[in-house]
Amino acid sequence: MKKIGLVLVMFLCSFVFIFPGMGHAASNTSIYLDGKALNLPKNGEVQNVNGNVMIPIRVVVEELGFNVNWDKVTRTVTIQQSGTTMKLVVDNKMATVNDNQVKLLVAPILKGDTTLVPLRFISEQVGLTVQWNNETKSAYLITPNSGNENGSGGNDDSNNGSTNPTPPDVNVNLASIGGISFSDNKLMIATDKNVTPNIFKLTGPDRLVVDLPNAKFSDTFSNGQMLDSNMNGYIDVEGYPDVSKIRYSLFSDSPSTIRVVIDLTKSINYTLTNDNDGLIFVDLNSDSSTPSVPGGSGKKLVVIDAGHGGTDPGAISVTKKKEKDFNLAVVLKVEQLLKNEPEIDYVLTRSGDTYPTLQDRVKIANDLNADIFISIHANSGSATASGVETYYTRKESIELANVMHKYLVSSSGLTDRKVRSKSLHVTRETKMPAVLLECGYLSNPKDDAVLYTESFQNSVAAGVVKGIKEYLGVN
Incomplete structure (x- = not known):
């Protein structure tokens, strides 16, 4: 069985499968494991509980060779395999994985003599790929290395509405x-x-x-x-x-x-x-047949990264605002200013509320052979910590860090907390000079009061562009 650490488990358990309706059984449901239909017990249909797909646990785990024990007194299901132990309690959102507590989005439920658990939670613990076909009300569970891929969905121009329980051929090396x-x-x-x-x-x-x-x-x-x-x-x-x-x-x-x-x-x-x-x-910028490649025509190419995003909110401010929103707001303002710079091309790692992985962010910059990489963040710490910092990892990035920090201090008007060296994935794994800007402390009431204002964000964005132009030698 795949062993998954606590942090990863907590991350995986934050996802749900959603289909229409709430709190009811999906009639005529099916579960397929590597293309094989599983026998569902009485009262064991797939359930929809507040948008979470719930499945009968004994059917799936016993097909995979797990040891399953049921304690009727405590209403606890214990699942063991290869040194990993999971315990789930009916009507309790707290589960344990190897004695570490994990909070579920929905608690296990008891339906007759069958215990139902969140599909996403149990499937990820055993390394399954999971897909849901809403038209056929079918869950497809694919074990590692099985080679099977299956998926279907709506019926407009973005999906063909396939309803086959298993694919007609095996898709490998996708x-x-x-x-x-x-x-x-x-x-x-x-x-x-x-x-x-x-x-x-x-x-x-x-x-x-x-x-x-x-x-x-x-x-x-x-x-x-x-x-x-x-x-x-x-x-x-x-x-x-x-x-x-x-x-x-x-x-x-x-x-x-x-x-x-x-x-x-x-x-x-x-x-x-x-x-x-x-x-x-x-x-979509040109009617010409000549492709517009980022960084082409001798332009300098900058990759601008809005930290966090999507399911990762980043730090939470003292007024309950999310760091990811601040980061994106500043980056979009930087984008608007860079549109007016004819000698600079740019690419954003995200332009909306999405979450590219750290690896994806680095890959974009490296694959494009960008000239510089700049990641925008806001910090969090004690209530008294205040000011701006600029981080770099490799010595090749020191000059960029010094230039960007100079403008970050002047444009923010906040305390200068200096340029600092730290091993961060996006500044360590990128191949070009790369820095991460911390534009203030969300945990500080005074910093927080200005970080989300248009005037502050516009000023910081202008400072970022000035720093980029000075470092790249663009007038």
């Missing part, structure tokens, strides 16, 4: 789509293998469709980007009059195909760039 974002009027798709996109237009209404064959969503995709139980999601787009929304889905399972749809307000031209380097760009 490319994993790790992130989808939209900024500077460009769609960016990050993948871990070469993919040959098929792109075409649709009308009534106007849409641009990008199909990615032999691809799937990565295991971490839903950590920070919307992806529902039908494998559908979207990104709301603001500030670009030609685009209203980006939608994506698992469109087909034979072969496994990811479809991305750009909803347009009118028909426009595009250019597609795919250098098989892990990044695919669809540029």
